[in-house]
Amino acid sequence: MAGQGIERREVLRVLAIAAGASGYPGFHRWAFACGHGTDAPLQVRPARYTPRFFSAEEYAAIERLAELIIPSDGTPGAREAGVAEFIDFMVASDPGVQFRFRYGLTWLDAYGERLLGRPFRALEQEGQSELLGQLAYRDRHRPGEEEGREFFRLVREYTLMGFYTSKVGLQQLDYPGLRIYGESPGCPHPGDPGHRNLQAPKV
């Protein structure tokens, strides 16, 4: 029987081929947020991104929304993960969803005018959070705002899709897959099958 070492090398070779074959360069921040094997500091500023679908103003609002949904709050957030670029790219590739985004942004601006006297994009962060709060929580839902809630749901979905498929997002979850394990990973708590006395997690 061939030794484990040879098989392990074969696995590594395959992994190297797979990594090399991923010819898609990504966008500036994707490449930056996703690059292999570098621990480059996150504050390096990438070149300016030119949106494919959104206007500059719309894009700025998408960036704000993504950052409000997944903030940079001591750990990297949507900004570092390039989520707004992901959303712009996906929406540019998907005629079926473009109107919903464009209409939703317009709705949100009008909503800001109505509630706080200024369009969403012109509000300070506190006002923007206040608006999203109205749309995000079931117990704050009000009749007549269904379109806004639907838009929030859409932006949140795309933000989470973009964030948790980025390198920083997967690192934050500590996604354990796409690694190599020597044996099938079993439960590390043999003395506590009910898992009722696990150590409280560190906050």
Place this chain on the structure above:
Amino acid sequence: MAPKVFDVIVVGTGAGGGMAIKTLCEAGLTVCALNSGRRLRPAKDFRNHRQPYDMTYRGFGDPRKRDRYYHIENEYSDGLWEHGITYTTAPGTSWEWPRCHAVGGKTNFWGRSAARMGEIDFKAATLDGGYDTDWPVSYVEIAPYYSRVERLIGVASTVQNRPSNPDGEYLPPMKLRCLDHILKGGCDTLGVPYLPDRLAQLTVPHEGHPPCHYCGNCTEGCDTGSFFSTPWFLLPAAEKTGRLELRTNAVARSVLVDEGGRARGVAYVDRETKQEAEVHAKAVVIAASCVESARILLNSRTRDWPNGLANSSGQVGQNLCDHLYGTTGYGYLPQLLGQPSFPDNVSASQVVWMPRWQNLGGAPREKFIRGYSIYPTGGCGEFPWYEKEIEGFGSQLKRDIKRYYPTPVSFYCQIPSLPRRTNRVEIDPEVKDAYGIPVVRVHFQWGPNELLMWEHAKRVTADVIKASGAEVWGAGKEPYTPGWSLHETGTLRMGNDPKHFVTNRFGQTHDVPNLFACDASVFLGCSDKTTTLSILAFSLRTSEYLIERLRTGAL
């Protein structure tokens, strides 16, 4: 020069075709294998080791194509699923029919659950008081073939001594994860079995194949060949004999028959050039997956066979069965909230199952006849799908998604549909596919028996979640679309009576002695077990029967 006549043509290179090809070649026969798509190059075509951020659309796929994707299709396997060979559905039928046309077919991406069927399945009709018909084979007869298949492909499990699940020859099982220990506690309380699945995934080196490295994305294709698939486990041995000619992009149109009523070859269309071609042989094995196999025979009409070849019984295309799949419940384990992430989802497979525990003692005790199984899944997956259960935004959302990461669990059922006259395929008289070949029209509805099981499975799942100290988030409202499981069976069922069955107990058609079927089309029903292991075992048996018949001149 006279055109070459092969010993055998095999249509299809999935589990059934692959096993036939290997067995026939190793017995010294010359084989021409037809596959409707191209060959795979694992390093290039299997993108399973790429992180989502290495994919153009993060693995979600091009939105412009995504609407046409089958549920199993995504950016990782884009281009390998059949969209050129279309099909239609009868009014009232929803049917999803994902087919991988690359060499190896669905074995490239299968779920790897590999349980033996047992006497409880083969004699189901007798046991439940006479619904439909027993299989024409007994477990004792097929058991040695199961053993040989298990030794060849490697199946990890344990000896479980359960009446519905004969034990086989197993590699060491995968270890139970945190979520398994918790859910097993709940199942023990309720008296529901919770056991290692029969998993055709290598936990130790086996027959020259490296063991699994538990990277996760098995269902995007394995580029180390650590679980069974035809290209990794069967075709190399066949090619080594020098007796295999594999013709790719060959879309089979019909089986050709001579004036004496014997199969003489297969007509096919080249997928790329659309040119018609023929290949000739002394015997023909069809193993194109059951609906496609039926379609080929129905499209092989001649003056002598006005209703399709080998169809004197009128049963070609009849009694299509499928597994009813659905999410019977999902929720989370509060015991694991906030725990560090743990590689508990990295086999991307069931690891465990809740094998049939209903109606084990002969006469049915439930409201339904026969039985079903459930597969629990969960753990730290690639994408936090449970985010939909957590409302809000901002730092709190970010913290919650991380806190819940090790906790989600989800259950899906594997419920056999009963054979029924109304579930069947026929040739659509008006529609042709991209290659000019008439397509099938599918008639299929879930029946009351499987819907009773579905309701039962949802109740049990909710009980298991609660008994495990876990919280229920929800359950599927409806089962998935028929066809979803990719476990179709029937259409060329085997039986001793030529008036009621298409093939005999060896998969040889009653009407055309040198025509055989080596896929799940010959199965009487789908039972609560997956199909692949049984396809391999029955194909091995049929292939050896064919070899013997050729050797003795009986063909």
